[in-house]
Amino acid sequence: MNIEFIYSNILPFLKLVKGMHEMTKGFLKVQDVLENYRTAIYEKDVEKFLSMYAPNVHIYDCWGNWESKGISSWKENVVDWFNGLSEDGILLNVEFNDLVVEEDSDLAFVHCAVTFAAYQEDSGEKLRQITNRFTYGLKKVNGSWVIAHEHSSLPISIETGKGIFNLR
DSSP states (O other): OOHHHIIIIIHHHHHHHHHHHHHHHOOSSHHHHHHHHHHHHHHTOHHHHHTTEEEEEEEEOSSSSOEEESHHHHHHHHHHHHHHHHHHTEEEEEEEEEEEEEEOSSEEEEEEEEEEEEEETTTOOEEEEEEEEEEEEEEEETTEEEEEEEEEEOOBOTTTOSBOOOOO
């Protein structure tokens, strides 16, 4: 075989097989789901992001459409979110704080504070950050952890009735 044949035919095939293997092995640990969450948001990769959710996921979100039932409803919100980030040239860094994970063999409960820090993609300038409270309910499906329920919230000011964005 010549080197051109290898580069044009065999290497792309091997990369495809590797990618398929990574997609089929799923999320073996709860921490794998959280890492996927973090990287998928940074990469603005809708399919990667949705891969960690159960088809019948139920989400209470503190942004826009406050409730999503099912993956297709959630996908609409995620596509809008990631498209808005791309249009504005923003990268989001995600950090999990005060993380608590309780799990058994088939169910897991996670709560934490999630900080989203927005950076200008071309300059790297930090624009803003907010911290939301998150609770996740995960279950194992075919040996892989998936998010079956997600709830995000912000504390509310009693005086103004508005969300408090800058506690952290």
